[in-house]
Amino acid sequence: MKEFKYVITDPEGVHARPAGLLVKKANEYTSAIKIGKGEKSADCKRIFGVMGLGVKKGEEVFMTAEGDDEDAAIAGLEAFIKENL
């Protein structure tokens, strides 16, 4: 399993549009991908779960990937999240 942590800098947090893009990105990989904040976590391939976390600016999220393409998934998602969030 691979993972990384990141503090959200987007002033609007993980709102609908970036959440949508993030889910789309996660679905490019076969690995099981989770996104979480504090105690809570959600399947990153499901938009309701991601939006349901209600991540705001300044909050730290963690992402994990487990599966055949976990290295690629973590690298891809980390790049994406730094660029967009």
Next chain:
Amino acid sequence: MITITGKSVFGGVSIGKISFYKRDKKVVKRLHVEDTEGEVTRFQSARATAIEQLKKLYEKAMDDVGEANAAIFEIHQMMLDDLDYIESIENIIRTQEVNAEFAVATTADNFSEMFASMDDAYMQGRAADVKDVSERILTILSGAGESGVKTDEPAIIAADDLAPSETVQLDKDKVLGFATMYGSSNSHTAILARTMNIPAVIGLGQELSEKFDGRDAIIDGFTGTIYIEPDEATLELMREKQRQDQEQRALLEQLKGKENVTKSGQKVNVYANIGNIADVGLVLKNDGGGIGLFRSEFLYLESSTFPTEEEQFVAYKQVAENMAGKRVIIRTLDIGADKQVDYFNLAKEENPALGYRAIRICLTQPEIFKTQLRALYRASAFGQIAIMFPMIISVDEVKRIKEIIAEVTEELDAAEIPYNKNIELGIMIETPAAVMVSRELAKEVDFFSVGTNDLTQYTLAIDRQNPKLESFCDTHHPAILAMIKMAADNAHAEGKWIGICGELGADTTLTEQFLAMGVDELSVSPAMILPVRKRIREL
């Protein structure tokens, strides 16, 4: 062939099927089913259809309003692809042995409740998205078309009359024309038709009936006639008329990118009036120099509770950004009179046009006003936003507004939230009182904008919603023109500028007089930008 005559509100010819506006009265019943797998299949096929619809909407919105505005339809698709959502519906069908409709409605309630209970105003607003996508599935399951407009194909929308909140929610791409039984040429349907450049006939009376739903028809917006199941000769004639009209419009297209300048070199700004974010596309398409009147009411009309600061901020910011540095004049809340919103709990009044409305609500309930002002000031960091206040009758009101603004800016400063420190503030000139004290008002503000619809109503003591009074309503009444001139002279005497944002601003028979008065800006519906430019360049 059936011919019905009414009153034209916008020229042009449209040919298509009639779609009778259906008021949404969907009630979901819980039904016991034996064949649960059959219900799951029904749900899955409705879901597939909904996703197809959303794909089309997304593509259309990309063309019309750009990627940022279209993204919502992609998110709606993802919601329908969400496994939690799908599993919840399928589980309810299988475990409770109920119909798909009930399972969808229950799931929609649960998921929207999840958003509604979040502590973030933006996320709370997403509850509406869950309801919206679920509603789409329910509509497909019920076998009816989309709510409001029945077909996916563009159609002539027929109705008894349309309320402002209904018109703002219509998908404009699906409207070929309007035909209504009631309404006057100043009604909201009429104003919307002009904004959208769509042929419209109103006041057709009860001859226009729901039984014509789905039939072929032609609207001749020039003569105010609707033909139902037209014969071949009429169809031929109308096609020719439509062709000529389109040629005329193509001519106007040539005026795009040209300056609004008279032969003698007098320049005037031609801006657009809009009532929703989606209209920004129309403004840009018609080469508008800015937005002279952005009615903020849609945020309140489309919502079932007071829109939050965050929701308003996002909307204002988006318009400011899309207009890329061009001036965007946003009018603060103008609820009351003919625009009613349930959650404001406004008492019934004998005389609503003279009643508790617009700035009067804002000054009485400053918490509503402050929310809007904070959103506007925050958004001002993202473009050239100007703010204007409706229904002003005295200098004292402007001073009270400024006191509230001072509180807002102090709070923003304290929180180190950026905003434009030189934001332009203006007022609507729409009461005779404001005209009479316009010299004093001009000392307090940066600009005036004349709202000719209300100014006409208050000057002539004529209710503009009453079709019986149309023969008495001389919109070119010398009293009104004298009022506009007085306001213009007083604005200029104090070195301020003045615009006209009411319907008269688009009246090209008056353009010459307005220019003679030195009017600095005309704000018109997007479809009228180029005709007004044409007129200016002829002078």
